[in-house]
Amino acid sequence: MFELILLVPADEVETISEALDALDALSVSVEDADAETPAEQALFGEPGMPPPKAGWERSRVVSLFATEALAIDACKLLQAQDFFACCTLVAIQAVPEQDWVRLTQSQFSPVEITPEFWIVPTWHEPPAQAKQLIRLDPGLAFGTGTHPTTRMCLRWIAKNGAEQGASAQSVRSDGPPLASTAPSGGSALREAKSVGASLGRVLDYGCGSGILAIGAAKFGAVDIDAVDIDEAAVQSTRANAEANHVRLNAGLPEKAAGLYQTVLANILATPLKVLAPLLCAHVEKGGNLVLAGILDRQADELKAAYAPWCALEVTDQEDGWILMTARL
Numbered sequence: 278m279f280e281l282i283l284l285v286p287a288d289e290v291e292t293i294s295e296a297l298d299a300l301d302a303l304s305v306s307v308e309d310a311d312a313e314t315p316a317e318q319a320l321f322g323e324p325g326m327p328p329p330k331a332g333w334e335r336s337r338v339v340s341l342f343a344t345e346a347l348a349i350d351a352c353k354l355l356q357a358q359d360f361f362a363c364c365t366l367v368a369i370q371a372v373p374e375q376d377w378v379r380l381t382q383s384q385f386s387p388v389e390i391t392p393e394f395w396i397v398p399t400w401h402e403p404p405a406q407a408k409q410l411i412r413l414d415p416g417l418a419f420g421t422g423t424h425p426t427t428r429m430c431l432r433w434i435a436k437n438g439a440e441q442g443a444s445a446q447s448v449r450s451d452g453p454p455l456a457s458t459a460p461s462g463g464s465a466l467r468e469a470k471s472v473g474a475s476l477g478r479v480l481d482y483g484c485g486s487g488i489l490a491i492g493a494a495k496f497g498a499v500d501i502d503a504v505d506i507d508e509a510a511v512q513s514t515r516a517n518a519e520a521n522h523v524r525l526n527a528g529l530p531e532k533a534a535g536l537y538q539t540v541l542a543n544i545l546a547t548p549l550k551v552l553a554p555l556l557c558a559h560v561e562k563g564g565n566l567v568l569a570g571i572l573d574r575q576a577d578e579l580k581a582a583y584a585p586w587c588a589l590e591v592t593d594q595e596d597g598w599i600l601m602t603a604r605l
């Protein structure tokens with residue numbers, strides 16, 4: 278593989294990226310050429326806000342080609358275009374051979390939720406102290422446990438759920454009995470001890486990988502619905518639930534039906550505000566609403582949006598993100 282590296286001004290990033298795509302680049306990535314210097318710029322967008330620009334003031338555009346000849350041809354073609362006038366060729370160079378699988382895997386380590394509750398990729402042995410764990414590999418859907426918002430929701434589940442070691446029998450009982458929630462692996466996991474169900478019936482709204490629904494099952498939830506607007510997330514939730522030997526109902530949002538003792542939603546502040554009446558209507562009297570995906574500066578707007586139904590409070594925080602919960 279050979280990479281063609283260009284320095285491109287912000288206004289031309291989109292045009293150059295599209296041209297590289299048309300010239301059969303295997304991939305095109307755009308980086309801030311000033312990253313990790315005082316001139317580094319943040320580029321991000323949130324729902325309801327203007328979309329971020331396609332590139333930085335000085336963008337480093339790196340495209341990958343199967344052969345050196347293809348990279349050189351693409352470069353020559355680009356250099357002949359008007360829009361290339363303010364761009365600079367940095368290099369055409371061979372990409373060293375890498376074990377990409379090993380490299381990717383090395384970036385995902387077990388994630389500690391509590392000292393006894395861990396998220397562990399399948400290629401890792403569980404840590405010795407793990408008494409409860411979720412087996413999860415990175416996939417297309419959001420939710421590997423590495424994001425603070427997911428971790429805060431899981432901490433809430435661990436704190437408010439049944440005692441660790443809750444068995445497969447403690448999850449939904451309308452299917453065939455499941456073998457075990459105990460993961461394979463080297464750690465000495467405690468045998469099933471509790472079928473308590475302090476989470477009760479659970480709704481995971483915006484389930485992504487299904488990580489919260491699976492966590493709820495591991496901590497004694499009795500009947501779990503996991504919904505998402507993204508069909509790929511629904512598929513991912515089903516596959517991850519099966520891999521973790523837990524039973525849940527995954528589907529599109531209309532699958533959410535009736536009242537739940539626990540409603541979890543880790544989305545973002547803007548959709549959470551829009552969803553306030555719907556989410557609150559699904560929480561039974563005395564039940565819990567658990568919201569994440571909220572920046573600490575957004576606490577007051579969320580409190581106001583939910584005030585007609587409940588009094589949201591900030592009950593956890595990590596890296597500028599907050600967890601807001603309420604009892605209805």
Ligand SMILES: C[S@@+](CC[C@H](N)C(=O)[O-])C[C@H]1O[C@@H](n2cnc3c(N)ncnc32)[C@H](O)[C@@H]1O
Nearest residue numbers: 419420427483484485505506507510543544548
């Ligand atoms: C930040 S991810 C959270 C995933 C997972 N629950 C977690 O805690 O890691 C948010 C998920 O919500 C879904 N989502 C966004 N808006 C939604 C909506 N209006 N209704 C249902 N799901 C939504 C997205 O597709 C995405 O999978």
